[in-house]
Amino acid sequence: MKIAYFSHLDLNLYLFRLSWMKKLVENGYEVYVICPRGIFFQKFSDYGIKTIEINIERGGLNIFAETQTIVRLYNICKREQFDIFHTFTIKPNIYGSIAGKLARIPNIISHITGLGYIYTENDLKANILRTLSSVLYFISFKFVKKIVFQNSDDLQTLKKLFNNDKAIIIRGTGVNTDFFSSDKIENLYVKNFKKELVGTENMIVITLIARLLANKGIKELIEAANHLIQKHKNIFFLIIGWIDKGNPAAITKDFICNAQKNPYMKFLGERNDIREILGITDIYCLPSYREGTPRTVLEAMAMEKPIITTDAPGCRSTVEDGVNGFLVPVKNSKVLAEAIERLIVNKDLRIKMGKASREKVVKEFSDEIVIRQVLSLYDEVLKDEYHKSS
Secondary structure, three states, rough: OOEEEEEEOOOHHHHOHHHHHHHHEEEEEOOEEEEOOOOOOOHHHHHHEEEEEEOOOOOOOOOOHHHHHHHHHHHHHHHHOOOEEEEEEEHHHHHHHHHHHOOOOOOOOEEEEOHHHHHHHOOOHHHHHHHHHHHHHHHHHOOEEEEEEOOOHHHHHHHHHOOHHHHEEEEOOEEEOOOOOOHHHHHHHHHHHHHHHHHOOOOOOEEOOOOOOOHHHHHHHOOOOOOOOOOOOOEEEEEEEEOOOOOOOOOOOHHHHOOOOOOOOEEEOOOOOOOHHHHHOOOOEEEEOOOOOHHHHHHHHHHOOOOOOOOOOOOOOOOOOOOOOEEEEEOHHHHHHHHHHHHHHOOHHHHHHHHHHHHHHHHHHHHHHHHHHHHHHHHHHHHHHHHHOO
């Protein structure tokens, strides 16, 4: 049985779907990754996953180049004849459904990982892209067996574009709750690491981990930080992530340089030690405008951190307001600052909410739960195909 995963980035598949693929290999499936060659591309083979390189430009609009990509993808599908072709993000979803249909792949699954910039903004470019994507999704969804959403809000947004019986919700990508556990990091290490990054172990650290995009709420967090730092000298803000140059919502280097003039704030760029960063974190904050299901929030929850995020699609499902954190309005730095302050001044509440975060992520978002849902989906489409052919 052959299953292929198709994305525009090897990073997305390696960081967010590797646990799924490892389980499929373990269960005897022949698993393929189709994506451009990046720093993670060769690592898939370490887990028995086969790789097929393809060029796909996330923002490319050259009709000739885009047609070539679809033809190349068609040739791959025609040659390999996958039993399941699972695609992720907008271009792979659209191109994959067209190429897969032409190649007579029996089971094509489109995965909506989030709706992003074109659904959070109302400028001319976003409106044009939103209209175009809706038309293309309307066409491509006709060719797929199932459409996976990470939250019910995204499903409601796109539900007019497909038959409702195709939709399924699988919340998030799963979190390795054994790896992301505060028990795995020694207290002495936490103290020393905190001292190294923020200067003293006595600081209350508020952390955000995300691509450096305006729609992740970074500007609102900085506004809240500038207000809070005037009142509290025992707090420090860490922002971890990279500038996504190809994204219209990317913030600029000048913006970062200006924000870093604040002595109580650091931009650390892209890091590989996320668990350790979360280990020294006291409050995790993601004031995003919209998400699929935010992976970094789930990882912070697994590390027993109280969460402050927005009452927005994808975000609101991670927090029970007042139990494991607080939900705040989108684009409201004043309310965001108030929520952060409630946790700054109350250590017992931080600990209580952190424990509730851990309980929630283990019960609802763990690797085991999500992988079980994915395998169940595959069993369903394969059985349906078997009954049709018999």
